[in-house]
Amino acid sequence: MTRSAPxxxxxxxDDLRQLLDHAGGRALALGEIVEVLRGRGMDVLVIILVLPFxxxxxxxxxxxxxxxxxxxxxxxxxxxxxxxxxxxVLRREIxxxxxxxxxxxxxxxxxxxxxxxxxxxxxxxxWPSFTVLNGLAIVSSAFLLTLPLxxxxxxxxxxxxxxxxxxxxxxxxxxxxxxxxFMAGAAWTYLAMLWWLGEAGVHRLGFF
Numbered sequence: 001m002t003r004s005a006p007x008x009x010x011x012x013x014d015d016l017r018q019l020l021d022h023a024g025g026r027a028l029a030l031g032e033i034v035e036v037l038r039g040r041g042m043d044v045l046v047i048i049l050v051l052p053f054x055x056x057x058x059x060x061x062x063x064x065x066x067x068x069x070x071x072x073x074x075x076x077x078x079x080x081x082x083x084x085x086x087x088x089v090l091r092r093e094i095x096x097x098x099x100x101x102x103x104x105x106x107x108x109x110x111x112x113x114x115x116x117x118x119x120x121x122x123x124x125x126x127w128p129s130f131t132v133l134n135g136l137a138i139v140s141s142a143f144l145l146t147l148p149l150x151x152x153x154x155x156x157x158x159x160x161x162x163x164x165x166x167x168x169x170x171x172x173x174x175x176x177x178x179x180x181x182f183m184a185g186a187a188w189t190y191l192a193m194l195w196w197l198g199e200a201g202v203h204r205l206g207f208f
Contacts, residue, residue, distance in 0.1 A: 013114065
């Protein structure tokens with residue numbers, strides 16, 4: 001009797017290439033992306049949603065709706081429920097040119113992360129208390145994305161927090177999840193610093 005060849009799990013890079021192959025030059029709805037990437041569809045979708053914000057310049061008009069969708073995603077995780085996004089988000093189509101750019105950016109991130117991301121400290125993904133904490137960390141960073149602040153890095157730092165948390169949970173890498181916690185803390189620290197500097201500037205100008 002012949003033995004079947006052992007199954008090797010696909011990498012994130014493989015899944016992203018499969019997504020482009022499936023698109024075949026056409027636009028894809030976000031819900032279809034989830035269906036194509038069955039194993040980690042929702043995690044990859046979160047990564048695709050935050051990638052546009054992982055650069056210093058804010059993207060007006062996009063951060064608020066995407067931030068709200070990611071807050072819902074985070075709340076579902078915190079409540080230990082199946083990851084879910086509203087239908088209005090899943091029906092949203094991404095033009096093929098935009099999808100190709102997002103996947104290209106995701107591939108660049110994935111190739112780098114695959115060298116360092118691997119299963120370790122799995123209790124950060126598997127223990128119920130940490131599941132709640134992971135979800136709340138996503139919610140807190142996604143909330144910062146919803147704020148229409150035309151300030152460099154106001155989207156970047158929380159977006160990287162969500163990216164690291166999603167990658168860490170997807171690959172059961174507790175070290176990357178912890179890095180996501182630190183980025184979430186850095187995002188709130190940055191916002192608080194901006195608030196303090198703005199308030200100090202107002203007082204210095206003598207308005208109050």
